Amino acid sequence: MYEYRIEGGFPIKGTIKASGNKNAALPCIAASLLTSEKVILRNIPEIEDTGVMLLILQSFGAKVEKLSENAWEINASEISRNDIPPELSKKIRASILFAGPLLARTGKAIMPPPGGDVIGRRRLDTHFLALEELGARVSIDRKFEFSANKLVGSDIFLDETSVTATENAVMAAVLAEGSTEITNAASEPHVQDLCNMLNAMGAKISGVGSNILKIEGVKKLKGCDFSIGPDFMEIGSFIGLAAATHGSIKIEGIRVNDLRPLRISFNKLGIRWDIEEDVLTVSADQEMKVNTDLGGMIPKIDDSPWPGFPPDLTSIMTVVATQVEGTVLIFEKMFESRMFFVDKLISMGARITLCDPHRAVVAGPSSLHGEHLVSPDVRAGMAMVIAALCARGESRISNVYQIERGYENLVERLKSLGAHIEKIDVA
Numbered sequence: 165m166y167e168y169r170i171e172g173g174f175p176i177k178g179t180i181k182a183s184g185n186k187n188a189a190l191p192c193i194a195a196s197l198l199t200s201e202k203v204i205l206r207n208i209p210e211i212e213d214t215g216v217m218l219l220i221l222q223s224f225g226a227k228v229e230k231l232s233e234n235a236w237e238i239n240a241s242e243i244s245r246n247d248i249p250p251e252l253s254k255k256i257r258a259s260i261l262f263a264g265p266l267l268a269r270t271g272k273a274i275m276p277p278p279g280g281d282v283i284g285r286r287r288l289d290t291h292f293l294a295l296e297e298l299g300a301r302v303s304i305d306r307k308f309e310f311s312a313n314k315l316v317g318s319d320i321f322l323d324e325t326s327v328t329a330t331e332n333a334v335m336a337a338v339l340a341e342g343s344t345e346i347t348n349a350a351s352e353p354h355v356q357d358l359c360n361m362l363n364a365m366g367a368k369i370s371g372v373g374s375n376i377l378k379i380e381g382v383k384k385l386k387g388c389d390f391s392i393g394p395d396f397m398e399i400g401s402f403i404g405l406a407a408a409t410h411g412s413i414k415i416e417g418i419r420v421n422d423l424r425p426l427r428i429s430f431n432k433l434g435i436r437w438d439i440e441e442d443v444l445t446v447s448a449d450q451e452m453k454v455n456t457d458l459g460g461m462i463p464k465i466d467d468s469p470w471p472g473f474p475p476d477l478t479s480i481m482t483v484v485a486t487q488v489e490g491t492v493l494i495f496e497k498m499f500e501s502r503m504f505f506v507d508k509l510i511s512m513g514a515r516i517t518l519c520d521p522h523r524a525v526v527a528g529p530s531s532l533h534g535e536h537l538v539s540p541d542v543r544a545g546m547a548m549v550i551a552a553l554c555a556r557g558e559s560r561i562s563n564v565y566q567i568e569r570g571y572e573n574l575v576e577r578l579k580s581l582g583a584h585i586e587k588i589d590v591a
Contacts, residue, residue: 171584172555175411182394188354197265201387247274264335290329317342454490466495542570
């Protein structure tokens with residue numbers, strides 16, 4: 165087991181390149197099953213989650229070869245099994261993304277319930293309902309079994325704007341017979357990346373970037389060479405880190421449109437950045453003061469499906485708000501356990517009132533001090549890293565596996581920015 169040991173109080177400074185979007189890489193890896201031809205995926209972040217997805221591919225009989233840093237060649241010309249090993253499925257929630265491709269390619273998919281972050285109830289009903297609309301039969305008895313003699317296009321209205329359910333439905337529909345329309349579809353940048361990859365493989369998907377996707381089924385897909393877009397969640401995390409430590413950063417390889425919802429919420433905290441071409445710059449000279457709503461009302465930072473503020477960044481914004489002058493309401497609407505990590509911030513000296521499982525009032529600025537922390541999930545773990553880097557004294561963070569599931573080479577990259585952090589083996 166490993167833990168991070170962090171000496172806080174040192175502003176970060178330097179330049180990094182944005183990693184590939186984890187949440188795009190995972191469905192794109194699954195989508196490689198939809199063709200018997202070779203698929204090359206570039207800008208794949210080297211993190212725990214992508215590693216597990218590639219192992220699952222290999223368990224099906226696919227050949228996986230690393231071509232260079234962040235680039236992989238996948239050849240799924242032969243699929244020898246259509247069930248996911250339980251020891252791999254429990255490691256990652258994204259294992260559910262193999263349901264659509266396996267169904268489309270083999271007519272059957274068998275998987276144990278997926279693992280992943282424990283951030284509240286994460287229902288899978290929308291996946292089942294969407295695949296049933298396409299003609300799949302679903303059986304649930306300790307494990308999930310999907311089967312279909314053939315998939316047929318359908319008019320699907322998703323009962324929630326689920327990212328992974330949208331992705332599963334799209335991957336199944338591209339090889340279904342006839343036309344499919346998916347309404348109330350998720351439209352996040354990672355969903356767009358998946359759709360663009362599938363179109364590069366010969367799929368016929370229109371409406372990409374909207375909440376209505378239209379798909380004309382094709383008989384087969386070809387291989388492709390596709391590059392994953394930048395991870396705007398990681399970019400938002402590093403923006404928050406620079407602001408909270410009163411440091412500065414340049415982030416290369418950003419995609420401007422992905423950051424528009426983030427800009428609005430960071431502006432509420434008096435944090436701004438400049439963009440020139442694909443380079444984002446956060447200066448050390450930030451206002452760091454809450455901008456109240458009209459009439460002096462306390463503003464809120466709340467999440468919602470794209471193009472709203474992404475829920476994965478509410479943990480980050482909570483920590484950043486502790487270092488900003490003024491009061492703000494953080495309203496996490498989507499997961500009822502995500503805000504429970506704030507008790508650790510309170511133990512560090514943060515002034516936070518947890519109103520209920522979804523809402524926290526943060527008053528700042530607070531002088532934080534080092535603590536021994538345990539990472540509960542990817543984003544809360546990164547939020548704890550940011551808190552530790554702006555706190556006085558030493559902090560220790562355990563269960564760092566959870567953090568490294570989503571952040572590539574985190575310790576090395578933070579060190580390159582001047583952070584005082586070490587990864588220690590405590591086994």
